[in-house]
Amino acid sequence: MSGYRILKAEKQGVFILKFIGEIRLNLCSTIDRAIEEIELSPDLVTVVVDLSQAEMVDSTTLGLIAKIGVFAGRSGKLMPTIITTNPDITRMIDTMGFDAIFVILNAADIQASDLKELPVCTASEEEVRQKVLAAHKVLMDLNDSNRETFKDLVQALECP
Numbered sequence: 001m002s003g004y005r006i007l008k009a010e011k012q013g014v015f016i017l018k019f020i021g022e023i024r025l026n027l028c029s030t031i032d033r034a035i036e037e038i039e040l041s042p043d044l045v046t047v048v049v050d051l052s053q054a055e056m057v058d059s060t061t062l063g064l065i066a067k068i069g070v071f072a073g074r075s076g077k078l079m080p081t082i083i084t085t086n087p088d089i090t091r092m093i094d095t096m097g098f099d100a101i102f103v104i105l106n107a108a109d110i111q112a113s114d115l116k117e118l119p120v121c122t123a124s125e126e127e128v129r130q131k132v133l134a135a136h137k138v139l140m141d142l143n144d145s146n147r148e149t150f151k152d153l154v155q156a157l158e159c160p
C-alpha cells in the first residue's frame with residue numbers, strides 16, 4: 001500500500017469520502033474532482049468525510065473539505081459530517097472553525113465494503129496552484145483567525 005488512499009462510496013444520496021494515510025496537496029486534483037462529482041449529483045443528501053485513518057492532512061486538503069461544508073450550507077443540504085480520531089487532525093479542524101459547517105464525530109461505524117479507491121489525478125503546476133489558492137480562500141472565509149493565518153500564502157499564490 002502506498003502512503004495514502006482516497007476511497008469513495010454513495011448509498012441513498014449519502015456520499016462517503018475516506019482518507020487514509022498522509023493526504024497532501026499532491027492529491028488536490030483528485031479530491032477536488034471527487035467533490036465536484038458529489039456536488040453535481042442530483043441524489044446528494046449529505047457527505048461524510050472519514051478521517052479516522054488519516055495520519056495527516058494539510059491545509060489545502062482542509063480547504064477542499066471545507067468546500068463541502070460551504071456548498072452544503074448554501075444549497076440547503078444536510079450538514080455534512082467529519083469523523084476524526086487523530087488528536088492533531090481534530091485540533092486543526094476545531095481551530096479552523098469547521099464546527100460551524102460540519103457535524104464532527106470522534107467515532108463511527110462505516111463499512112468499507114462499498115468504498116472504491118479513487119485513481120490519482122494528474123495536474124499541471126498551474127492547476128495545482130489554482131486549487132491550492134481556492135482551497136485556502138475557502139479556509140479564509142470561515143473566520144478571522146484563518147483569514148490572518150493564510151493571508152500571506154494567498155497573496156503569494158495570487159502573484160503570477
